[in-house]
Amino acid sequence: MPLRRFSAAEYAINLAAVVLAGPVYARREWADRSTLDRFAFRRAREMAIHAATRVPLYRERYREAGADPRAIRDWNDFRRLPLMDKASVRDGYPERSLADGTDFARCLLSTSSGSSGVVMTIPHRADRFWPYLLSSRRMLAWACGGRYPFWWRQVYVYTSEYPLLQVPGLYPLMFVPTAAEPARILEALEAARPHLLHTYPTVLRDLLAIGPERMRALRLRGVSVGSELSTQAERDAWEAALGTRVRDEYSSEELGRIASQCPEGRYHLHEDVVKTEIVDDEGRPTDGIGEVVGTELHNRTMPFVRYRQGDLARISDEPCPCGRRTRLLTDLVGRRNDGFVLADGRELPAGFLLDVSYRAILRGAADVVTAYRFVQRDRGHATFEVVPGPAWESTSAGAILRSIVEELPAGLEVEVATVTAIERRPGGKRSTVVRLG
Ligand SMILES: [Zn+2]
Numbered sequence: 001m002p003l004r005r006f007s008a009a010e011y012a013i014n015l016a017a018v019v020l021a022g023p024v025y026a027r028r029e030w031a032d033r034s035t036l037d038r039f040a041f042r043r044a045r046e047m048a049i050h051a052a053t054r055v056p057l058y059r060e061r062y063r064e065a066g067a068d069p070r071a072i073r074d075w076n077d078f079r080r081l082p083l084m085d086k087a088s089v090r091d092g093y094p095e096r097s098l099a100d101g102t103d104f105a106r107c108l109l110s111t112s113s114g115s116s117g118v119v120m121t122i123p124h125r126a127d128r129f130w131p132y133l134l135s136s137r138r139m140l141a142w143a144c145g146g147r148y149p150f151w152w153r154q155v156y157v158y159t160s161e162y163p164l165l166q167v168p169g170l171y172p173l174m175f176v177p178t179a180a181e182p183a184r185i186l187e188a189l190e191a192a193r194p195h196l197l198h199t200y201p202t203v204l205r206d207l208l209a210i211g212p213e214r215m216r217a218l219r220l221r222g223v224s225v226g227s228e229l230s231t232q233a234e235r236d237a238w239e240a241a242l243g244t245r246v247r248d249e250y251s252s253e254e255l256g257r258i259a260s261q262c263p264e265g266r267y268h269l270h271e272d273v274v275k276t277e278i279v280d281d282e283g284r285p286t287d288g289i290g291e292v293v294g295t296e297l298h299n300r301t302m303p304f305v306r307y308r309q310g311d312l313a314r315i316s317d318e319p320c321p322c323g324r325r326t327r328l329l330t331d332l333v334g335r336r337n338d339g340f341v342l343a344d345g346r347e348l349p350a351g352f353l354l355d356v357s358y359r360a361i362l363r364g365a366a367d368v369v370t371a372y373r374f375v376q377r378d379r380g381h382a383t384f385e386v387v388p389g390p391a392w393e394s395t396s397a398g399a400i401l402r403s404i405v406e407e408l409p410a411g412l413e414v415e416v417a418t419v420t421a422i423e424r425r426p427g428g429k430r431s432t433v434v435r436l437g
Pocket residue numbers: 262263264265266268320321322323324
């Protein structure tokens with residue numbers, strides 16, 4: 001959520017960098033793994049050295065652990081650096097978490113609502129924003145099958161506007177606030193006739209609920225969804241309804257673009273943006289499902305080195321039919337903090353709960369429910385909130401409840417509650433599976 005826009009000078013620097021670095025960045029998209037790995041290693045090592053010398057939090061943590069990033073020779077050395085957690089970074093903000101001498105006047109500030117509802121502010125140097133522009137462009141191109149010509153119009157339905165200035169004829173953008181009524185958003189889309197739509201899955205779900213034919217008539221070239229969880233089954237259904245690709249991304253305010261779905265639908269890691277690792281409960285590297293840990297490779301104002309993102313996933317080495325050779329993120333089972341806790345303390349992943357929710361809604365007739373959310377406030381208990389649609393009947397709540405309960409293990413009591421609207425989180429996100437308190 002940027003608090004200000006670029007100045008003309010900052011924007012000119014970013015544009016020049018995009019033009020100059022764009023071809024290099026585009027080549028890296030297709031580079032072999034050892035080239036990418038060398039690049040990521042050099043940047044990750046540099047960032048760790050920078051953090052250890054210029055950021056008090058890292059300086060102290062590494063000194064206590066006896067870790068010296070200058071001695072790092074390979075990834076095995078790098079993986080011996082202590083992990084950094086969200087609470088330390090947040091508690092140390094601003095003095096201890098930022099590089100010495102940070103000048104806020106030269107920064108854009110983005111605010112993360114975070115999966116746990118905890119707000120965190122992250123400054124980026126405004127004249128060094130271009131890696132984010134390039135990674136966004138790459139992600140959006142993938143949603144359109146691999147190409148995103150500069151004259152295509154993009155509408156983004158989002159909580160806040162991008163900080164970008166517009167250059168006439170160059171990647172035209174139109175912003176529509178998420179807070180607008182779905183009917184207004186649909187009208188704005190029809191007026192703008194975009195090639196590309198970038199939005200939250202909950203917004204796309206709303207739009208397809210109120211005007212499936214009108215959405216299809218937009219003849220979009222691609223749709224990119226992100227920031228909230230959606231399931232592949234749901235995105236497949238949206239693709240069929242829209243007649244175009246719908247691709248998901250996985251990013252965080254702290255680390256930026258971590259992975260996004262290529263034209264073939266696999267989640268490729270953006271290994272020139274974030275070095276991603278997976279660790280087990282003891283913080284050791286694992287080939288299985290574990291916690292996502294990332295090192296951001298560009299933001300020297302607020303470095304994130306071996307940062308615990310708090311989500312669960314697995315990294316796979318398998319090749320993708322699209323021909324890109326970056327590693328794949330698989331089994332992204334969701335934000336660790338949004339899983340539900342059973343009476344006995346075990347946790348159900350948010351991704352699984354999202355699948356269960358979606359199937360419960362699919363089993364009913366169309367228009368039974370216009371929006372929904374699965375929310376846990378107390379351990380062992382959860383509420384499935386629904387906004388009834390035109391086809392809602394007295395038996396609908398019972399049918400939804402039966403569908404959910406038959407898929408859940410014992411130890412979670414569920415009720416179905418009708419509400420007039422689904423509450424948003426701080427920052428405007430409207431997560432479908434959420435644990436509060
Ligand atoms: Zn691919």
